[in-house]
Amino acid sequence: MHDKSSIIRARGLSRSYRKTVKAEGLGGSLRSLVRKRIKIVSALCDFDLDLGRGEMLGVIGPNGAGKTTLVKLLAGIMRPDSGELEILGHRPRERSDAFLSRMALVMGQKSQLWWDLPASDSFLLNKAIYGIPEDRYRRSLERLASGLEVESLLDAPVRSLSLGERMRMEFIAAMLHEPDIVFLDEPTIGLDAPAQKRIREFLRRENAERGMTLVLTSHYMGDIRSLCPRTVLILEGRKAYDGGTAELFADVPDESDVADAVERIYGGEL
Amino acid sequence: MRRPGIYAAVVRTAFADRVAWRADAFFGAFMALARIAFAFVLWSAIFDGRAEVGGLSLPVVTSYYLVAVFVYQIDQSGSSAEMLAAEIRAGRFGAYLARPVDPLAWFLAASAGRSAFQATIVAFAAALAALAFSLLGPGASSLLEPLDPAGILAALPVLISGLFSLGLIKFMTAILAFKFQDIGAFQIAQNCLVEFLSGALIPLALMPGAIRAALEMTPFPALASLPAELALGRGLESLPGTAMVLVGWNVALYAAARAMYASLSTRYEEFGS
Amino acid sequence: MKVLKNLRCVRALVVARLSRYASESGSFWAALIVDTLVFFIQAAVFWVIYLNVDDIGGWDKWRSVFFVGTFTLVDGLYMTLYFFGVLGIPDAISTGRLDLYLAKPFDPLLHLAFERFNPGSLFLSLPAFLLIAVAAANMGAAPRAGDVAAYLGALSLMLILVFDLMVLVRVPAFRLKRLGAANVAEGALVEFAFRVPPSAYRGALKLVFRVFLPYGLIAAFPTEAFFGETGVGGWAAAIAVVAAFTALMRLAWRRGLARYESAGG
Numbered sequence: 018m019h020d021k022s023s024i025i026r027a028r029g030l031s032r033s034y035r036k037t038v039k040a041e042g043l044g045g046s047l048r049s050l051v052r053k054r055i056k057i058v059s060a061l062c063d064f065d066l067d068l069g070r071g072e073m074l075g076v077i078g079p080n081g082a083g084k085t086t087l088v089k090l091l092a093g094i095m096r097p098d099s100g101e102l103e104i105l106g107h108r109p110r111e112r113s114d115a116f117l118s119r120m121a122l123v124m125g126q127k128s129q130l131w132w133d134l135p136a137s138d139s140f141l142l143n144k145a146i147y148g149i150p151e152d153r154y155r156r157s158l159e160r161l162a163s164g165l166e167v168e169s170l171l172d173a174p175v176r177s178l179s180l181g182e183r184m185r186m187e188f189i190a191a192m193l194h195e196p197d198i199v200f201l202d203e204p205t206i207g208l209d210a211p212a213q214k215r216i217r218e219f220l221r222r223e224n225a226e227r228g229m230t231l232v233l234t235s236h237y238m239g240d241i242r243s244l245c246p247r248t249v250l251i252l253e254g255r256k257a258y259d260g261g262t263a264e265l266f267a268d269v270p271d272e273s274d275v276a277d278a279v280e281r282i283y284g285g286e287l
Numbered sequence: 288m289r290r291p292g293i294y295a296a297v298v299r300t301a302f303a304d305r306v307a308w309r310a311d312a313f314f315g316a317f318m319a320l321a322r323i324a325f326a327f328v329l330w331s332a333i334f335d336g337r338a339e340v341g342g343l344s345l346p347v348v349t350s351y352y353l354v355a356v357f358v359y360q361i362d363q364s365g366s367s368a369e370m371l372a373a374e375i376r377a378g379r380f381g382a383y384l385a386r387p388v389d390p391l392a393w394f395l396a397a398s399a400g401r402s403a404f405q406a407t408i409v410a411f412a413a414a415l416a417a418l419a420f421s422l423l424g425p426g427a428s429s430l431l432e433p434l435d436p437a438g439i440l441a442a443l444p445v446l447i448s449g450l451f452s453l454g455l456i457k458f459m460t461a462i463l464a465f466k467f468q469d470i471g472a473f474q475i476a477q478n479c480l481v482e483f484l485s486g487a488l489i490p491l492a493l494m495p496g497a498i499r500a501a502l503e504m505t506p507f508p509a510l511a512s513l514p515a516e517l518a519l520g521r522g523l524e525s526l527p528g529t530a531m532v533l534v535g536w537n538v539a540l541y542a543a544a545r546a547m548y549a550s551l552s553t554r555y556e557e558f559g560s
Numbered sequence: 561m562k563v564l565k566n567l568r569c570v571r572a573l574v575v576a577r578l579s580r581y582a583s584e585s586g587s588f589w590a591a592l593i594v595d596t597l598v599f600f601i602q603a604a605v606f607w608v609i610y611l612n613v614d615d616i617g618g619w620d621k622w623r624s625v626f627f628v629g630t631f632t633l634v635d636g637l638y639m640t641l642y643f644f645g646v647l648g649i650p651d652a653i654s655t656g657r658l659d660l661y662l663a664k665p666f667d668p669l670l671h672l673a674f675e676r677f678n679p680g681s682l683f684l685s686l687p688a689f690l691l692i693a694v695a696a697a698n699m700g701a702a703p704r705a706g707d708v709a710a711y712l713g714a715l716s717l718m719l720i721l722v723f724d725l726m727v728l729v730r731v732p733a734f735r736l737k738r739l740g741a742a743n744v745a746e747g748a749l750v751e752f753a754f755r756v757p758p759s760a761y762r763g764a765l766k767l768v769f770r771v772f773l774p775y776g777l778i779a780a781f782p783t784e785a786f787f788g789e790t791g792v793g794g795w796a797a798a799i800a801v802v803a804a805f806t807a808l809m810r811l812a813w814r815r816g817l818a819r820y821e822s823a824g825g
Contacts (some may be wrong), residue, residue, distance in 0.1 A: 034821055089822050094662045096818060114562070114665035122663040129660045131576060133468060138576050145572030146666045148565065318745040325752035332617040332760030333609065341612040471644065472680070476594040483601045489608050 024198060024230060025068035025091065030100035032086055033059045060086040062254040064100070070197075073224055073231040075245030075262060077275050083254040084234040088202045091232060092122045105197060118147055121196040125203035128183065129190055130175045136186040137171045140193060147194035154193065161189045164219055181212035188219065198230040205240055217243050236275050242266065250279060293388060294396035301400025305363075319360050319412040320419070326352040327430075341493040347519065350432040351490055353416055355515040357409045358446060359487035362510065363401035364454040365478060367394055368461035372474070375464040390552075391458060391544055398454045435520030442514035445526075448533040449509025453481065455540040458548075465551040486512025503529070506536040569666040570674045577677040594680075599632055599687050605755060617759030622698040624757055626786075629691030631754040631779035634715065636684030638722050644676035646726045647743075650733035656822050669727065669813055696786075707786050714785035717802050718778045724805040725775065727813060734816035749775045758784075774801050 038054040061083040068074055076084045089095045090102065093109030093116065102109055107116035130139045144154045162168045165185040175183060184204065191199065201220075205213040217240065223229045235241055241248060241262060248265055250258035258265060269278040327349060334345045343351075371394060374380050383390045420430055460477055463470045482488050484507035491499050491512045502508055513529065516522045522529070606628050610621045619627070649672055652658040661668035696703060703711075729746045733739055753775030761769050761776055769776030781798050784790050790798070 089659065092659075092663050094659045094822050095820060112662065114565075117663065117665035120663070122660065124659065127655075127657060127660055134576065142569075142572050142576050143664075145569050146664050148568075318748055321745070322748045322752070325748065325756065328760055328765065329616075329752065329756045332756070333613055335617060337613070472594045472678075476597050479598050479601050483604065489605050493608050493612050495611070 022069050023067040024070050024105050025066055025232075026101075026103045027064060027066040027091075028101045030061055030064040030066075030087075030090060030097045030102060031059070032061045032083075032090060032095065032097050033057050059254050061090070061097075061251075064251075064254075064256055066249070066256075066259075068230065068232070071224065071228040071230055072247065073220075073245045074233065075241040075248040076232060076234045076251065077236075077241060077248060077279065078251035078257075079276055079279065082251045084251055085202055086254075087251065088122075088200050088232065088234055092120065092200045093117070094122075118194065119197045121191040121194070121199045123187055123191045123199065123201045123204050125184070125201075125206035128175075128187060130183065130186055132176050133174055135172045136167075136175055136178075136189070139175070139186075139190055140171075143190055143193050149194055157193050157195060158189070161192055164222060165189060165215065181208050181215075184208060184212065184216065185219075188216065192223065195227065196229065198232070201231065201233045201235075203235055204233070205235060205237055210239075213237065213239060220244055238266070238269070238275050238278060241275060252279075294392050297393055297396035298400035298403070301397040302404045305401050305404035317412075319357055319409060320416055322356045323353055323416050326356065341490075343490065343492060344432075346430055346432040348490065349420075349430055350434065350519055351515045353413065353420075353431065354434070354518045355485075355487050355490075355511040357413045357416075358442075358514045359482070359485060359511040360409050361402050361406045361446070362398075362450055362453055363405050364394075364398040364450070364457040365474070367398040367401065367454075368457040368474065371458070371461040372464040372470055375462070376468075391548060394458050394461075395451070395454050398450075398457070402450060432519055434518045438517040438520045438523060441523060441526055442517040445509050445517065445529065445533065446514045448530075448537055449485075449506055449513070452506035452533070452536050452540050453510060455537075455544045456481075459540075459544050462548055462551050465554045481507055481510070484508070485510040486515070490515075492516075504532055506533055506540070509533055565665075566667050566670055570670055573671070573674045574677045577675070578679060596683065596687070598635075599684055602632060602635075602755070603628060603691070616757050619757045619759045622695045623783075625691055626695035626699070627757055627779055627783050629688045629695060630715075630782050630786075632691065633685050633688035634718055634722065634778055634782070635754075636681050636688055637715070638719055638726075639681035639684065640678055641719070642673040642677075642723055643681070643726070644678050645673040646723070646730060648672060648676060649727070649730040650739045653733040653816075653820065654737065658820065659822050662817075662820075668817075673723070673727075703786070707788060710788070710790070711782050711786040714782035714790075714798070717798060718782060721774060721802045721805060722778060724802070724809040727809045728805070731809075731812040731816045734819055749773065754779050770797075771801055774805065777801065 036056045036058055038056045076087060078084050090097050093112045096110045105119055107113055130136055167185050170182055205216055245262050248262040249256060266278055330348050333340060460474060484502055486508055491502055491508060606624055652672055661671050729742050753769055758780040
């Protein structure tokens with residue numbers, strides 16, 4: 018059913034990968050030199066999604082379930098093999114400037130900051146890329162830096178910052194242009210509990226103050242429970258659940274890992 | 288001293304790693320052929336209307352390049368060095384420190400494994416090149432100077448010694464990444480310099496005598512020029528002196544590599560996430 | 561509008577790179593010393609050849625010096641502008657780092673290419689100018705404004721061509737896991753096409769190295785343009801080759817992006 022207020026509308030999204038398979042040892046290597054074996058792996062199959070403006074959606078599932086594939090399809094990084102996808106009235110696969118200027122991507126395991134320069138230099142580059150006017154840039158930077166409590170670190174080289182500090186700078190870099198929708202792929206991975214809490218509070222504020230829509234993948238229960246009233250569970254590339262987070266994890270302790278929690282709920286189906 | 292079995296496994300794994308990437312393997316063989324072809328075009332133009340250049344005939348120069356270019360291609364310590372430098376910069380060097388392995392020995396073993404695979408490809412390409420020259424026409428055999436089997440045998444230990452020296456130099460270059468942010472440009476320049484000094488770019492026999500004599504006191508000609516000259520039956524009489532020079536370099540460079548690693552590796556604690 | 565926007569982003573990238581260089585004086589001097597060394601090696605090859613012969617395929621020493629100077633100038637310019645950035649394309653593809661470039665409203669190819677703008681390599685152009693000036697003086701060539709304009713125009717065209725060729729060599733990274741041999745292949749093509757005077761290429765070889773693998777055009781065409789040897793036909797042919805390779809490069813890049821699978825979880 019097409020929800021007219023949806024800013025994400027996905028129907029029948031599918032995506033598979035071609036993987037080379039090689040037997041172990043030198044013999045396997047030599048055989049693969051002559052004949053390459055290919056295996057087709059379905060990463061996402063027939064996936065539907067409607068997401069409204071200002072919603073915060075958690076996407077969970079075991080490793081290899083298809084969470085990151087979904088995020089990459091939504092961000093326009095990859096093209097689906099089949100299905101329809103529309104975000105903010107755009108088709109992400111076309112990667113128009115109009116779409117890219119209204120969305121942001123934060124990946125916990127990849128950085129957009131220049132390692133040898135202060136984060137402020139990377140922000141200036143993003144200012145040029147997104148065409149942010151000077152006064153709006155200054156306001157946005159001040160707001161984000163104070164919100165994430167990193168005002169005194171803006172001029173320090175990124176390589177000298179701790180992981181938590183770097184992650185906060187990544188968020189500033191991603192939010193300077195005040196995107197309408199943000200895709201977060203494991204943004205708190207490797208961070209300690211206080212750093213995770215700080216990031217979550219920041220994201221809640223951004224959602225409350227700006228109506229920013231959020232799609233978040235994470236293995237941390239704290240991220241999902243505290244940020245996402247709605248959760249989609251992906252198992253082996255297919256949607257296994259789409260509904261309230263509280264209902265899904267009603268009997269699960271807070272300190273559980275998401276994977277453990279899902280295993281407990283779905284038992285041997287994983 | 289760690290178990291030698293570890294490094295035999297590293298050699299095998301590095302060999303298998305090179306086998307796994309067949310696009311690289313076939314492409315490398317093709318390009319070795321292409322380099323010979325380009326050299327032939329250049330030197331045909333240089334020899335246009337001339338029987339000799341610098342005391343060398345075109346068949347000698349062609350055969351020289353046939354051996355020198357292929358032999359120079361065998362070394363893979365450069366790619367090992369690039370990987371090692373990248374690991375140090377990315378904070379992944381800890382993988383060596385946290386296991387009972389010696390990083391220098393690991394590096395040399397991995398380079399040996401990769402070079403061993405490359406040598407099989409080089410042999411394949413050399414056979415193709417010889418076939419190509421023989422198909423060029425009835426007179427094509429006159430394009431090549433016959434090789435000396437005894438010289439080829441003598442060239443093998445010379446080449447191995449040269450590869451060992453170059454591997455140590457590349458290791459020392461790679462661990463500069465402990466100190467400097469960006470050593471990529473330096474590695475590029477080093478590759479150019481070594482290629483020139485080895486004689487793979489231009490026969491050392493064409494250089495002024497004093498310069499040639501000085502170069503022959505370095506380990507670099509062992510990578511291309513010396514094996515090529517020996518394969519052509521030249522320089523066999525000066526082999527004992529050459530061997531002493533090369534062994535001396537092997538020992539000195541090994542000691543330098545150990546000392547440099549001991550000094551620089553303490554800086555590693557500054558990096559990493 | 562998009563072209564202007566992309567140019568503004570390139571300018572911001574260059575400024576950021578200059579900041580990095582200014583803050584890393586060690587890297588700056590290392591690049592300068594290294595680039596100078598590379599130049600001397602390239603000059604040494606020709607020096608050794610001309611120690612033994614008076615000409616190569618009819619090109620005397622000074623014409624070859626002019627050719628070497630032009631090659632060195634092109635080399636310095638593209639190493640300054642985009643060489644190291646384009647070298648990083650396969651890594652960006654294989655590690656999935658390309659994701660973050662794709663998620664921005666800035667041409668990802670230009671972003672990758674110019675983010676490693678390397679001002680240190682510009683110093684390679686200084687000995688190049690010297691070589692060119694010395695060669696021109698020894699050849700008795702008194703350059704007119706038109707000759708210099710033609711030379712600069714040809715140089716600019718060739719910088720675009722080198723960019724196209726470099727990207728084309730690396731676009732297979734969307735499909736192949738490693739391109740080490742492709743880099744070696746390109747290096748060999750660049751080395752021999754730049755170091756072999758155009759007079760050595762005849763017949764079919766000339767067609768191959770000026771049209772299908774136009775590495776032979778890169779230093780030769782500006783040299784010929786300076787000495788007024790190109791003519792309208794020569795210019796038209798060179799522009800056609802550059803336009804064709806630019807179109808081929810853009811097509812290959814777009815096709816590569818369409819099959820990009822974005823490594824990493």
